[in-house]
Amino acid sequence: MLALLATACADDQLVPPPGPPVPEPEPELTLVAKSYTNPLQISIPSGGQVENCPDPTVIRGQTEGDTAWYMFCTADPLNDEDRDNADAYKEHLIPILKSDDLVDWTYVGDALAERPSWARPDSDIWAPEVVYFSNKYYLYYTVPDVLEGGSAIGVATSDSPVGPWTHSAKPAVEPHESPCCGDSRRWVFDPEVIVDAKGDKYIYYGSYFGGISVRKLSADGLTSDPFSQVEVAVSNRYEAPSVIQHGGYYYLLASATDCCKGPLTGYSVFAGRSKDPWGPFVDRDGVRLTTNRVGGTPVLGLNGNKWVGPGHNTIVTDFGGQDWILYHAIDRQRPYLAPMPNGDLPPRRQALMDALDWVDGWPVARGGFGASDTEQPAPAAQPGQKSRYQLVVARQDEPGAAIPSATDEFSGLTVGTQWGWVRAPVGPFAGVSEGQLHLNTQNADLFEGNNSAAILWQPAPSGNYLVETKLHMNLPPTSCCFNFVQAGLLIHSDDDNYVKLVHFSNWETRQIAFAKELGPVVPDRYPRYGETFGGPAGETVWLRIARRTQGDEELYTAYSSLDGTLWSRAGTWTHKFGEDARIGLVSMSGTGFTASFDYVRVYTLKD
Template sequence: MARRWLALSTSGLLLCGLTSAIDTPVAAAAATYANPVTNGVVDTFPDPVTIRGKDGLWYAYGTQNPVFQSKGEDGERMLPILRSADLVTWQYAGQVFTPQTQPAWHNGSRLWAPDIRYVGNRYHLYYSVPGRNTVGLATSPTPAGPWSDAGAVLSTPSGCPTGNIDQALFTDTGGAHYLYWGSYDTVCVARMNASATRIEGPVTQVARGRRMEGAFVVKRDGFYYLFYSDAGCCDGAFSGYQVKAGRATNPLGPFTDDEGVDLMALTSKGGVVAGATGNRWIGPGHNGLQTDLSGQDWLVYHGIPADNPDLAPASGGTLKLTRRPMLIDRLDWINGWPVLRAGAGPSEGAQPAPVTTPVAGSTFNDRSISGMRADGVARTGWSAAQGHLSHEGGGPEPAYLATETKAPADVRAEADLRITAGTGAVGLLVNFVDRRNHVVIWLDRSRNALISRAVVDGRTRSETVTALPAGFRFEDWHNVAAEVRGSRMVVEVSADRLRDSVATQEVELLDTRLGAVGVAARGGQVDADNLSAAPLYQPVTTRLPQPSPGELLPQYTDEFNGTSVPGTEPDSPWRWVRGPATGTTMVDGTLSWPTQNAELHLGSNTASVLLRDAPPGDYTIETRIRFAPESAAQQAGILLYENDDRYFKLVHSVLPLNRGGGALVHVSEFSKEGERPTTTPPTPVANAPMFGGPTATTMWLRLAYHADTAGRQAEVQAFTSRDGTHWVANSVWTLPALGTLKIGLVSMNRAGAEARFDYLRTYRP
């Protein structure tokens, strides 16, 4: 065997080891999947979250809904549960409560937005009780139940000026638990007690914005990332949900978006992670996160199918709900920010599936240790008779059990570990050649520490020691994961693999080598489970490029350098609907247009609209607008307009903050209005917003139109900028292609503000 030397840098110590000359194993070709992954299993599965159980299977939990309507069931399942061996093929596994077992303190409320965690050797399922405006907790020894009621986790009042729903637990490095919750329009956080059953201490507001909700927090590379959704979750084809994120260096914030805007600022935010792209998925949002065996993160979320967005009325016709099946897609981290599929958005069609089968390792569910080899002074004492690996304990010398199959050089290795008796240690073996040459990552009870140690020629050459949290419960299952990429090894210790590690190490290797993975025991009785090694995922490091506006079309462009108001001269390409608007003038090369006490919304169509023809084919329109509204409902911006009841609108708008004590929030409001034929009975006209990037007194607004001739629909995407250079891409709204869209401007809703349009430019992509 060839000798190689390695080093660990976290503590300035050297780590060395040996390598075998065996070739790196090649993983089997990736399987594929297609969204929704719940297709054919349940009809809908809103607000999904997932966890990998200690049985090696994945479990998903969703909001109470009529999940079996297509099978003739009129009622709902209370927090339905699904189970999967591969994150792709799911089966129904029950529900958390039934009408007979639902706790009386719920007062019969529907139950929403579950969050699943593993705390103290029990599964904690936090859920929203909207009828009581609070958050409940149920616990179980297994991920499928039976569930025990643990009551409400929030105080009354909670201290958060919002709807007390959409909760998510996060456990920080050091072991402190935090609960995030809130909806319409504020997200709050409070520290929880040691058992994660009640909040304690002050409540901190960390985010606010129009319809902000669905918080989910993970930690990565020193930052805390707060995922959330805004706009409307469940309005059929008019759902404007998107997933966004902000990050902070403290779990209590302040969180900022990728534009540097504080999530508490009274403006809409950037940091878009996932949004509609014009394919079959509408309103993607309310996400969780899952990590496969290769270390690749996946966004778990719901989306609304454009071809079938509404469920039939349920519960005797009293419930009219939107269909929201569960989707999963690859989550990339690019330049420090999460984004779905490098910016491609929700997928349709075949996609490479998550890695859920290791090249080496076992769940031990077959109660066998075949394919493993024992090493060490004491080679006996290993058993899998209980469905997980156990070692009965021994003296001070380590006992080893490793896979016969070697692991790749770039690898993610992991195992669930615990010490059931004694003061010894349990460890994850990485690059194990034999008992004299290996790297072991110990959970050491006697030292209350995470210890990475290199053994070469039977001698400990170096070790890195990281203190575990005070009160760390070695008797509880913890996942230890090590990712080796080139010369860098990162170790994480967590309870539930949800990117909320309680201890980490970062290790710099001078060289890499091949070896097996396995488990080590020393001086105590230990258990291990779900041992795996898989080729480490290959990160995507570049976003898909944003579309450029293209070639300027002068014949469809106006720089507003004239002296006459557009649409008032006989040869003007512009024309007015209900105009000219009072007070509109030309000032310093701009079109100055005071806001009107007039509306363009559903049946209230009184506002003036300034229109001109759009070019044939695809195009992008852009304006620069100077607008400083101060009152609720004032708005100004651009339109693609067919008639008063069919249009796309992008405006700088002012809206009241729900439960905000009179606070107003400035938003980039991207809305559509049109018919809603899928409802029962059909709705003649509906209107709904999305919210784009941050606003400013001077803003650049773009609408990009695409004619989807195959789908016979108009697709429009919005973009906003505060400097004309850096743009925030919004999602895509669609409408069936019926008539011809025209380019338009508006300034309306409440008098008292002035919009100045510097130009209207049209481009050919």
């Protein structure tokens, strides 16, 4: 035996055990040379461009040989000239656009020849959603006016994304009441459908009245189970749900505020995430989207360039692995289509696209820079391609050196000598004690023609600066309704021209709003007031507004925080206050509550 062992040890011819297989090298991807500039270019074969594509959804061809991408839009006119013989705008029942590269698109017709039999004959058709399963395309859509009353979600099927489409005999989601209110008709809008790894199907839907819900969708995709319904976002905050899976989570992206206020549209997109498609969806601060002090992590919002109101998005992943967010937005220089015969101004909601990045586990458009208005690298729309896009993370505004003359810690018995009043309050309104300035809410306002609220103000410094305050607001956390009690920061030149960052009550919710007003004279039928929303609102919040110049405009960017450390951006409004700019505090729009400010600190703006 020893001899045999010695012989074996000395044998250099032993074959080592096989190692792991060597993987085949991945084929090198070709960089896409093409670029694009928003809005997406959409040609009409008969001439002209599609300049109106609200609520876009996108799908790639799923059958053999079809490598094109297809975009579907809400039923609206395509452009200024899209009118009938009576000069009324045409209504296209879900326009279809086609592209090979996600950049250059062509209008190829309308999905639906007629409304479903259960819809009112004059009902709009909104917010399409297209998915593919069971060897068919499924087109879900909103019918806001149903014969039996209320709104519903319909579904049509086809073997091809360009149709013909066949309506299902009944809605996929029927009209039903809001969770808050019996005998009501909630807004059954904005379908979103996902299929999980097990093949289970879910439909998300909803809007401001009723919030956002999810239901189990039937195996054939044509009906949903009302007994499975779960609420995933509180009423009066979100609409237009979009759900994507990333890193073991389901991310619910939803849009907030008014979609259609022309150049003052503050529509924007927020996110929460969950390990389960049923929720609960929680934001970066750990706040649920179902709470009355509403959660939501900003994804896409106002950034100070020409685009306002970016929202109602869809997500695609290109062949290089980069995610892209497609959405509509409004050019504040061209916010409307040409007037209708009655003078009304339809919004011009154009189709845009930008890279969607993942920063610290959260989705954000273009690294936080938001909607682009300059040339961008195109997506990898076909196999074997890779986009030239590279992530650059946007930096938040930060305070620089303190400006002592504009700072007040409220540590004495009165406010500092720099402060004055616009409309000094009458009665028990203000006082300084225990290191805080207390401003009781007043039955007065600062909104368009109603300029009755008291404003505690001081001159704003010259140059770029950042103002910050810490605010306690004793609004009840859940009860309804104290519309629209609010308190917070104001930067203004007069009563009709300001930006305002406040904690406010909106029906059952408590939210952070960043508003802009201008006037008193604006073009006919143009708005004077618009607002966008920020992150969650606690009993105590920190508020910041950063001011910087860009060309001949002043950019005002708002932030909020629950702890003074982790800040959520609430968007950027442009305005022109000039040398008359003032920093103010307000507490208004209803009585019975108190806003307590720990300090007002003003800094230069860090470069």
